[in-house]
Amino acid sequence: MTTATAERLPIRTDSDVVKVRQLVRTLAQEARLSLVDQTKLVTAASELARNTLVYGGGGDAEVVLMTEGVRKGVRAVFSDEGPGIPDLDLALTDGWTSGGGLGLGLSGSRRLVQHFAIDTAAGAGTRVEIATWTR
Amino acid sequence: MTDGVPILRIGSTLLVSIQIDLQDDTALRLQEDLAERITSSGARGVIIDISGLEIVDSFIGRMLASVAGISHVLDATTVVVGMRPAVAITMVELGLSLGDVRTALDVERALALLTPVEQSPEDVLLAAAEREER
Amino acid sequence: MADVATAPPESLAQLLTEHADTVRSEWIESAARELFGRTSRGELDREQAEIFDALVEGLRAGGASLADAAFDQLRGILADVSAARARLGFTPRETAIGIFALKEGLYPLAASGADITTLLRLVDQLGLLTFETYAAARESIIAEQAEQLLELSTPVVKLWKGIVAVPLVGTLDSARAQVVMEKLLNTLVDTGSEHAIIDITGVPAVDTQVAQHLLKTVVAARLMGAECTISGIRPQIAQTIVALGIEFGDIRTRATLADALVDALRASSADRKGGLPA
Numbered sequence: 263m264t265t266a267t268a269e270r271l272p273i274r275t276d277s278d279v280v281k282v283r284q285l286v287r288t289l290a291q292e293a294r295l296s297l298v299d300q301t302k303l304v305t306a307a308s309e310l311a312r313n314t315l316v317y318g319g320g321g322d323a324e325v326v327l328m329t330e331g332v333r334k335g336v337r338a339v340f341s342d343e344g345p346g347i348p349d350l351d352l353a354l355t356d357g358w359t360s361g362g363g364l365g366l367g368l369s370g371s372r373r374l375v376q377h378f379a380i381d382t383a384a385g386a387g388t389r390v391e392i393a394t395w396t397r
Numbered sequence: 398m399t400d401g402v403p404i405l406r407i408g409s410t411l412l413v414s415i416q417i418d419l420q421d422d423t424a425l426r427l428q429e430d431l432a433e434r435i436t437s438s439g440a441r442g443v444i445i446d447i448s449g450l451e452i453v454d455s456f457i458g459r460m461l462a463s464v465a466g467i468s469h470v471l472d473a474t475t476v477v478v479g480m481r482p483a484v485a486i487t488m489v490e491l492g493l494s495l496g497d498v499r500t501a502l503d504v505e506r507a508l509a510l511l512t513p514v515e516q517s518p519e520d521v522l523l524a525a526a527e528r529e530e531r
Numbered sequence: 532m533a534d535v536a537t538a539p540p541e542s543l544a545q546l547l548t549e550h551a552d553t554v555r556s557e558w559i560e561s562a563a564r565e566l567f568g569r570t571s572r573g574e575l576d577r578e579q580a581e582i583f584d585a586l587v588e589g590l591r592a593g594g595a596s597l598a599d600a601a602f603d604q605l606r607g608i609l610a611d612v613s614a615a616r617a618r619l620g621f622t623p624r625e626t627a628i629g630i631f632a633l634k635e636g637l638y639p640l641a642a643s644g645a646d647i648t649t650l651l652r653l654v655d656q657l658g659l660l661t662f663e664t665y666a667a668a669r670e671s672i673i674a675e676q677a678e679q680l681l682e683l684s685t686p687v688v689k690l691w692k693g694i695v696a697v698p699l700v701g702t703l704d705s706a707r708a709q710v711v712m713e714k715l716l717n718t719l720v721d722t723g724s725e726h727a728i729i730d731i732t733g734v735p736a737v738d739t740q741v742a743q744h745l746l747k748t749v750v751a752a753r754l755m756g757a758e759c760t761i762s763g764i765r766p767q768i769a770q771t772i773v774a775l776g777i778e779f780g781d782i783r784t785r786a787t788l789a790d791a792l793v794d795a796l797r798a799s800s801a802d803r804k805g806g807l808p809a
Binding site: 276277279280283284287298302303304308309312314327340367369370371373374 | 422491
């Protein structure tokens with residue numbers, strides 16, 4: 263049985279990205295993720311939050327602390343109603359950049375977390391979900 | 398430069414110590430401020446202390462590489478110091494490279510790196526202090 | 532006998548409250564028999580009181596099945612109890628029996644005409660939950676011990692001022708490589724060392740995976756301001772590396788630990804003289 267406590271933050275400004283980072287870090291610490299896993303998760307969250315702001319035209323993040331028995335985990339979902347990513351395969355290739363800040367965002371972030379799922383289409387916005395659990 | 402990151406000067410070296418969770422516009426401001434200070438002070442070295450950073454993402458990574466590139470063009474050398482192990486591991490996993498930026502364990506070693514062979518870091522600091530007094 | 536419909540939770544709460552004493556005393560007697568010597572009666576009494584109260588509360592709030600929100604607290608208490616038992620080394624039976632023994636306290640209620648079907652089902656669900664939590668806790672203990680073992684078998688040695696070495700012995704899989712990397716990097720910071728030697732004499736085989744791990748470690752160390760040398764490259768390993776086309780790039784490699792140490796000492800004294808290398 264999984265129980266969860268969730269918090270939703272808007273992503274409209276640079277300082278919002280910092281707030282998202284801080285929330286993810288706080289929950290990752292609460293979940294007792296290892297320092298390396300914490301760092302990786304917060305870094306991925308920073309990349310994705312920035313994508314939401316810069317590429318998605320703003321959106322929000324929902325961060326959840328999950329408990330399943332003795333295991334704990336943190337999940338973050340980044341959503342926007344922006345232009346969406348037309349060629350997802352290309353975007354997930356290492357080193358792809360559209361300029362203006364995407365850079366290594368997606369493919370790199372995927373390597374940093376245990377669970378990564380992305381939902382997007384041209385003109386349909388983007389939704390990225392990441393999660394990491396204690397080992 | 399009110400909400401920015403302070404830039405200190407030690408002799409012909411500029412020292413920046415990033416202690417806060419840096420947001421993107423502040424990072425860009427720092428980059429601009431540094432470029433300006435290197436030019437106005439004729440600095441030969443720039444030390445960026447990131448021991449206070451809990452993460453380095455692609456934006457900060459690019460900022461650090463940019464500062465190194467800019468200072469190189471202005472005939473100065475940049476050294477990034479104090480990267481935390483967890484950050485280094487994450488950056489390698491992310492595939493993020495700082496390019497040719499030099500790195501050192503701490504500020505003391507960075508100063509040693511930037512100091513001409515004949516002078517010890519202590520000499521440089523003393524000389525700088527004397528100049529300030531005059 | 533009168534036609535009995537499934538009793539609503541609130542009336543079950545009422546039933547339990549009215550017969551609290553007899554239910555609990557049957558329960559504790561039955562459990563104490565099984566757990567004799569494993570836990571004190573006082574402990575058992577306290578635990579059962581907590582569980583009983585949470586059960587009654589949940590029923591009063593309308594809970595019909597264990598997954599209902601009304602039983603959040605009950606589930607939490609049970610999870611804590613069985614995780615604690617797991618850590619203390621109780622057997623699975625010892626952990627679950629304390630819960631199933633509650634049935635002994637409930638059967639007498641049926642004799643007086645009450646419909647305790649819902650209650651019995653709840654106890655079954657509680658028993659299952661107890662077992663699940665216990666199993667999960669055992670697994671995490673095993674995982675922790677494996678990690679500690681991994682840590683212990685990965686020594687990072689300070690060879691000289693500013694020079695550390697990691698003599699690797701055995702296969703280098705992904706998990707081990709992670710531990711080695713973290714330990715090495717942390718030691719570099721803690722000892723203020725700028726040189727690391729990774730000796731792979733004791734590593735039987737080097738394939739692309741292993742090479743990748745070594746590469747990542749070296750790059751990470753460089754980002755922190757330290758240099759790594761890989762030593763202990765046996766002739767067979769050297770051949771494999773070439774055959775597989777593994778590029779070590781500009782990473783220094785040496786046949787023996789001694790050679791690597793000499794390299795590091797030279798580099799270290801050059802560092803101390805100061806200035807940027809030509």
